[in-house]
Amino acid sequence: MTLVKSTLKNAIQEAFRQAQEKKDNTPDAARAAAAEALATAIDAYIRSGTVVTTGSATTQTGTIS
Secondary structure, three states: OOOOHHHHHHHHHHHHHHHHHOOOOOHHHHHHHHHHHHHHHHHHHHHOOOEEEEEOOOOEEEEEO
């Protein structure tokens, strides 16, 4: 599957929305929660891509799509 920028954008917006809605957080806790949500969104986005290669186990060539 190819990487879709709008998917990452939506996940980032959701992370900020959730951080904004939490009323009982201190500023530090809000930043930590937002950072965790952003890291999760980026990790999921990167892992959703497909790596296509050709060659042997020691000599890989190809493109990432």
